[in-house]
Amino acid sequence: MSTEEILAGLAKAVIDGDSDKAKELAHKVLEARIDPYKAMMDGCGAGMKIVGEKYQNGEMFIPEILCSAEAMYAVMDILSPHIKVEEIPYTGKVVAGVIEGDIHDIGKNLLVMLLKASGFEVIDLGRDVATKDFVQKAKEERAEIIAMSTLMTTTAPGMKRVIDILFEEGIRDKVKTIIGGAAVSKEFAKTIGADAYGEEVADGIKIIQDLMMAIKRGG
Amino acid sequence: MVTPLERVVAALTYKNPDRVPAGPLVCGASRRVYGVTYDVWARDPVIAAKCFMAAQEMIGFDGFLTLIDLSVEPAAFGQKVIYPVESTPLSAAFKGDMLIKSIDDYDKIQYVDPKKADRMRDEIKLCEILVQTKGKEVPTMGFLYGPAGTLSMMRTLEKLSLDCVKNKSVVHKALKVINDVLIDYAKAECETGIPALVLDVLYASKMIWSRKTYEEFEGQYCSKVADEAKKHNTLIFLHNCGHGPYFDTMISWYKPHAISFHYVPDGCKDYYDTKEKYGKQVVLIGQLDNPRVMYPGTPEDVMNHCREQIKAYGPGSGFIIATGCEFPPNASLLNARAVVEATEKWGRYPLLTE
Numbered sequence: 001m002s003t004e005e006i007l008a009g010l011a012k013a014v015i016d017g018d019s020d021k022a023k024e025l026a027h028k029v030l031e032a033r034i035d036p037y038k039a040m041m042d043g044c045g046a047g048m049k050i051v052g053e054k055y056q057n058g059e060m061f062i063p064e065i066l067c068s069a070e071a072m073y074a075v076m077d078i079l080s081p082h083i084k085v086e087e088i089p090y091t092g093k094v095v096a097g098v099i100e101g102d103i104h105d106i107g108k109n110l111l112v113m114l115l116k117a118s119g120f121e122v123i124d125l126g127r128d129v130a131t132k133d134f135v136q137k138a139k140e141e142r143a144e145i146i147a148m149s150t151l152m153t154t155t156a157p158g159m160k161r162v163i164d165i166l167f168e169e170g171i172r173d174k175v176k177t178i179i180g181g182a183a184v185s186k187e188f189a190k191t192i193g194a195d196a197y198g199e200e201v202a203d204g205i206k207i208i209q210d211l212m213m214a215i216k217r218g219g
Numbered sequence: 220m221v222t223p224l225e226r227v228v229a230a231l232t233y234k235n236p237d238r239v240p241a242g243p244l245v246c247g248a249s250r251r252v253y254g255v256t257y258d259v260w261a262r263d264p265v266i267a268a269k270c271f272m273a274a275q276e277m278i279g280f281d282g283f284l285t286l287i288d289l290s291v292e293p294a295a296f297g298q299k300v301i302y303p304v305e306s307t308p309l310s311a312a313f314k315g316d317m318l319i320k321s322i323d324d325y326d327k328i329q330y331v332d333p334k335k336a337d338r339m340r341d342e343i344k345l346c347e348i349l350v351q352t353k354g355k356e357v358p359t360m361g362f363l364y365g366p367a368g369t370l371s372m373m374r375t376l377e378k379l380s381l382d383c384v385k386n387k388s389v390v391h392k393a394l395k396v397i398n399d400v401l402i403d404y405a406k407a408e409c410e411t412g413i414p415a416l417v418l419d420v421l422y423a424s425k426m427i428w429s430r431k432t433y434e435e436f437e438g439q440y441c442s443k444v445a446d447e448a449k450k451h452n453t454l455i456f457l458h459n460c461g462h463g464p465y466f467d468t469m470i471s472w473y474k475p476h477a478i479s480f481h482y483v484p485d486g487c488k489d490y491y492d493t494k495e496k497y498g499k500q501v502v503l504i505g506q507l508d509n510p511r512v513m514y515p516g517t518p519e520d521v522m523n524h525c526r527e528q529i530k531a532y533g534p535g536s537g538f539i540i541a542t543g544c545e546f547p548p549n550a551s552l553l554n555a556r557a558v559v560e561a562t563e564k565w566g567r568y569p570l571l572t573e
Contacts, residue, residue, distance in 0.1 A: 017384075058425045058463065058485070063380040063432060070381075101306055103313030106376055127313065153514045153547035154306040182460075183547075185510035200426070200462070 003034050010043030010075065015050055017067025019074045026078040036079040037088055041119060044072045048117030055110075056202040062106070069113050091118070092212040093143040095134055097125030098181075099158040104151035107181060110201045111147065118205060120212075131161040138166075138175050144215050145208060149181035156183050160192035176211045180204050222356040223281035231454070231476060231502050233537045239529055239566030240281040242504065242541035243513075243555040244479075247288075247307055247548030249274035257548070258302040261287050264341040268348040275357060278552065279559045283353070284417060285345050286362040286545055287338075293318070293372035295336035295400065296328055307548060310372040318373040322382070325389040328373075328396050333404035343404075346411040360415045360456060361408035363444065366397045367422050367437035380428070383436055390436065398440040402447045409451035416448045417456045417479065423469050424461025425485045430468050438472040445473045456504065460544035466497050477502035481509070481543025490531035503532055507542045507558065514547040518557035525561030533570050540566070 001009070006028050013022035022044075029039040051068045054060035060068075096112050098105045105127040112124045123141055125133060134146050146166075148159050159179050166172040178196040179189050180203075189197035196211060198204030221237045229236035249270040250260035260267050271283050290300045290310040298318040299311035312318065319325055333339040342362070349359040364372075370393055371379045382390050408416055418441060423433045445455045454476040457469050463485035466478060478501050487493045490506065497503065505528075507513055512524045525540055532538040540562060546555055565571070 061425070061429045061432065062376065062427050063384050064429075066377060066381050067384055101303065103309065105313070109377065152307060153509065154549050156514070183510050183514070185508070185515065187511050188515045191515050 001028060001032070003032065006032060006034060007039060007043040007046070010039060011047035011050070014044050014047030014068050014071045014075075015054075017064055017071055019067075019071045022071040022075050023078060026075040029079060030082060036082040040076065040079055040083070044075050045117045045119065048072055048114060052114050052202050052205060056200065065110065072113070072117060089119075091120050092145065092208075092215070093121045093123070093141055094145045094147055094208060095123045095125060095138045095141065095143045096147040097129035097134060097149075098127035099148050099150045099155050099162075100128055100130050101155035101158065102150045102152050103127045104181075105149075107151075107201060108147075108149045111149075111180070111198075111204050114201060114205050115208065118209070120208070131158050132165055134162045135165045135169055135171075139169065139171065143175065145176045145178060145211055147178045147180070147204065147208065149179065150184065151182045153183045156188065159184070159194065163193050176215065178204065178207055178211065224356055224358050226281055227358050227539065230536055230539050233535065235536050235568035238568065239533050239562045240539045241279075241559045241562045241566075242282045242284070242539050243278070243280050243507070243546045243558045244284050244286070244542045244544070245271075245274050245278060245280060245546045245555050246284060246286045248546050248550065248552060248555065250548075251552065252277055256304050257306055258304050258308070261302060261308045262341065264344040264348065267341075267345050268352070271345075271349060272353060274552075275353070278555045280555065281357070281539070283349050283357060283359045284362060284545075285342060285349065285359060286417070287342060287345075289364050289368065289419070290372055291338040291342055292364045292369040292397075292401065292404070294338040295331050295333065296369075296373060296397070298373045300338075312373055312375055317375060317378075319378075319393075322386050322389055325393045328393040330396055331400055333400060333407050339404055339407075343407050343411060346408050346413050350412040354412060358415065359413050360417050361411070361413040361453075362417050362419065363401060363405055363408065364419045365421070365437050365441045365444075366394050366401055367441075368419060369397055369401070370394060371422075376427075383432060394436065394440050398443060401441075401444050405444045405447045406451070409448050409453040413453060415454040415456050415476070417458050418444060418473065418475075419458045420469060420473075421459055421461050423459055423465045425463035425465070427461055430465055433465065433468060434472070438468065442472045445475070466501075470497075470500055475501055477504050477539070479504035479541060479543075480506060482506075490528060494532050498532070498535065498537055502537045502539065504539045504541045505543050506532075507540065509542055509544055509547050509550075513542055513554055514550045516554065518551070518553045518560075521554045521557035522561040522564070525558055526565045529561065529566045529570065533566060536568070
């Protein structure tokens with residue numbers, strides 16, 4: 001198989017959620033001495049990009065996306081030990097989590113998955129995350145963006161608290177914030193001073209990419 | 220003077236009521252009117268009933284929805300529930316303590332008698348008190364979470380969704396048992412005299428499951444719950460606060476009298492398109508936006524939002540203005556009152572737009 005065929009096969013295996021095929025092709029990547037990082041991005045990443053688009057267009061749904069994610073992670077398990085960290089181009093770092101008191105995390109998990117497939121380094125804090133932990137981790141990791149989500153209005157005020165802590169720590173200008181989840185809105189984002197709001201997962205990816213470009217341009 | 224019951228009946232039969240009925244779905248928020256914490260409200264049906272009635276008296280909404288939270292049904296099967304003092308109770312499955320941790324654990328799902336399961340018994344009691352105390356004036360809508368939703372609260376949606384692809388037979392086996400319990404639960408709720416039962420069918424949404432998956436893993440089961448309620452002459456209402464709800468699929472499986480929704484249905488462009496496509500097939504209940512207006516907005520914002528929706532959905536009746544999901548439990552109660560005020564100001568029939 002040519003490099004192009006292997007990469008196209010990886011993308012297809014990810015779209016189809018076919019973990020067995022994906023693993024088989026991951027081994028072929030190593031046998032053919034294809035750059036494993038290139039295989040991740042141009043094979044799995046390209047596949048996940050299409051998965052994201054299909055989800056947005058109502059052609060794929062949560063069960064199918066989760067199968068795609070399993071296939072992608074199966075490839076990552078095989079290829080990651082062969083990727084040299086210093087050779088990975090820096091795309092940006094995002095700290096993501098569900099706000100304290102809330103545990104609904106499927107939207108956040110989809111966002112994390114698609115961000116990783118888009119080349120971002122993501123520190124996933126999980127769910128029910130203490131407000132101070134978002135800021136602490138962003139400081140430690142020098143992350144450019146904090147992404148927070150919640151499905152409940154009773155926990156939504158925690159998002160403002162994260163932004164307040166960024167001010168208190170004197171790093172508000174260094175860290176952009178994006179919020180999402182069924183309990184919040186563009187209007188709420190404006191009220192609490194968040195930089196952006198993503199209504200759906202695919203919006204979130206695009207907005208984070210735009211925020212990162214603005215940061216790189218010094219905005 | 221027109222009672223809320225008469226007003227709602229008129230809307231449900233496509234006759235002009237005095238004004239558009241208002242149902243801001245004040246559930247958990249009612250605890251604040253009576254002055255109790257969430258954990259108390261959620262576990263004591265006598266107190267919850269007092270909260271609902273006090274809130275109705277103060278706000279003036281046109282119906283009770285006995286939604287407590289989405290862990291009432293899973294609790295009956297043994298799922299642990301967390302009761303925060305001031306937030307909605309939730310299944311401990313989301314914190315990793317799920318009843319069904321592995322495929323083998325699906326066998327833990329066994330039939331239970333709803334009248335003997337603590338939380339279901341409380342819900343039945345709540346319906347009973349509201350119907351007996353206020354039934355002649357204010358309609359009470361019982362509530363029941365569909366079988367797939369109930370199962371996901373014991374397994375998580377992610378794991379259940381994968382199991383629906385990779386381990387279908389165990390999922391179907393569990394759903395069959397859950398549905399048998401829900402049929403008896405629906406029967407018990409209907410026997411209290413509630414005029415309508417609301418089935419929460421969240422997964423019939425384009426952001427969650429495909430139509431095919433939905434039909435296989437919920438439609439074919441939950442339709443039997445609807446059939447049971449209809450045997451008792453109880454109206455079936457559906458609730459779906461997901462993005463792009465599949466109205467066509469929901470109507471086909473359940474033949475509901477009304478649908479309560481938050482986002483425009485799949486295949487519809489806006490309020491007007493929704494009214495045009497579905498307004499004559501089902502009574503529309505909605506579509507006030509919680510995250511955009513009801514929670515962060517002022518009473519004035521809420522009134523303007525209501526005016527817009529009354530204009531779109533009000534003509535021809537068959538419409539109850541309501542929040543697209545439960546009124547945010549911590550939002551200003553003035554925003555709930557603003558919904559009623561908007562119907563008094565702009566929702567009187569004949570509408571100015573007619």
